[in-house]
Amino acid sequence: MELIPAVSVVIPLYNKGPYIARAIQSVLSQTIQDFEIIIVDGQSTDDGPRIVKSFQDKRIIFINQIGKGVSSARNEGIEHSKSDFIAFLDADDEWMPDHLETLLRLRYAYPEAGAYTTAYLVKYPNLRTKMPNFFMIPEKPWEGLIPSYFKSAAFGASPVWTSAVGIPKSILKEMRGFSMEAWWGEDTDLWGRIALKYPISFSWEGLVIYHTEATNRLCNRIEPVDENIFCHTARLAIETGAVSPEIRDDLSEYIAKKIIETAWFNIQANRRELAKKNLKKCITKKMVFKKYWTMIWANMPFKMYYLWRRLNYLNPYRI
Structure with a gap:
């Protein structure tokens, strides 16, 4: 056995x-x-x-x-x-x-x-x-x-x-x-x-x-990302009524966080237009500052972003 x-x-x-x-x-x-x-x-x-x-x-x-x-x-x-x-x-x-x-x-x-x-x-x-x-x-x-x-x-x-x-x-x-x-x-x-x-x-x-x-x-792989895979999963769950009212607001803010993270990935990959496209989908009540802070860097020349990173003034990948 x-x-x-x-x-x-x-x-x-x-x-x-x-x-x-x-x-x-x-x-x-x-x-x-x-x-x-x-x-x-x-x-x-x-x-x-x-x-x-x-x-x-x-x-x-x-x-x-x-x-x-x-x-x-x-x-x-x-x-x-x-x-x-x-x-x-x-x-x-x-x-x-x-x-x-x-x-x-x-x-x-x-x-x-x-x-x-x-x-x-x-x-x-x-x-x-x-x-x-x-x-x-x-x-x-x-x-x-x-x-x-x-x-x-x-x-x-x-x-x-x-x-x-x-x-x-x-x-x-x-x-x-x-x-x-x-x-x-x-x-x-x-x-x-x-x-x-x-x-x-x-x-x-x-x-x-x-x-x-x-x-x-x-x-550490630097490559553009169209969308975080869970954002699609979560939106579908909301649309089909599979999300209880008790967690819907929390889930919406979590989706916003994942969109902002994805935008940072695309900024790092020098795909600023894709980052801005990501942020247009970001609907949030509590992460407005993070959203627009990310949008500012999505509109900056990549060299400025790279310098900012090198000086350790910006750390978008917070765990």
């Missing part, structure tokens, strides 16, 4: 050789040892696969995949998982030892939730480590169901982060996993789709370290 682990840990891998051992070791060091680790490699050209295979632990499963992107890798990991509970970890991030213990405690305490997440620390390129500014989440040592996911995500740091979240397999199947229609925002799209139907559970314990100083990070 095949033993079913309490958690399946899915790690997508692509040219993260300098970091993958740290990620794996952070899983192997968990206080809960009933897990499997599924690593899906998208045709890495560095020594990442060799490093993975150097670990002599039968709980580690290595899968070769023709490079189809991180969403495809995560979805394949889900398909190969034995557990009914999936935790995600990016190959350049790491967990504190009680992370899985915390996720499982949340799951048993709040079975009605659609996703379970912990707080996380952000390590910046200057090696400074800081907890992001969460909003509308009760102070430590509270844990429970987030009062309003969309209000928290609109006005503060995202309460759900890819390397911090655990999701029941049944929910992932219901949502059809990560969307492969976008290279950016596909993770927050999934959290948003879940939050439209289910509460989200959060704990300050079981911390994760999100390494923004790592190289070859997908979110």
Whole structure:
């Protein structure tokens, strides 16, 4: 009889050789040892696969995949998982030892939730480590169901982060996993789709370290984006009456935040006309200043924007 682990840990891998051992070791060091680790490699050209295979632990499963992107890798990991509970970890991030213990405690305490997440620390390129500014989440040592996911995500740091979240397999199947229609925002799209139907559970314990100083990070890719994928999902939900009146205003402000973020992406990609097109769709009551501040930079010559960034006077990508 095949033993079913309490958690399946899915790690997508692509040219993260300098970091993958740290990620794996952070899983192997968990206080809960009933897990499997599924690593899906998208045709890495560095020594990442060799490093993975150097670990002599039968709980580690290595899968070769023709490079189809991180969403495809995560979805394949889900398909190969034995557990009914999936935790995600990016190959350049790491967990504190009680992370899985915390996720499982949340799951048993709040079975009605659609996703379970912990707080996380952000390590910046200057090696400074800081907890992001969460909003509308009760102070430590509270844990429970987030009062309003969309209000928290609109006005503060995202309460759900890819390397911090655990999701029941049944929910992932219901949502059809990560969307492969976008290279950016596909993770927050999934959290948003879940939050439209289910509460989200959060704990300050079981911390994760999100390494923004790592190289070859997908979110550092500079490329224009027509629209954040969740904006389309959310508008459709509103139009079809699938959004309860209690969260409609919070959801609208969250859409505005995502539009503004997308405009900043396009400013950085020197696509100012596309950024201005994004901002014309931005309807907000509480982010008016952010909207027009972004519009000012969308109308500035790119050289001025670049200089502003270099002088560290502008940091649009706040977590």
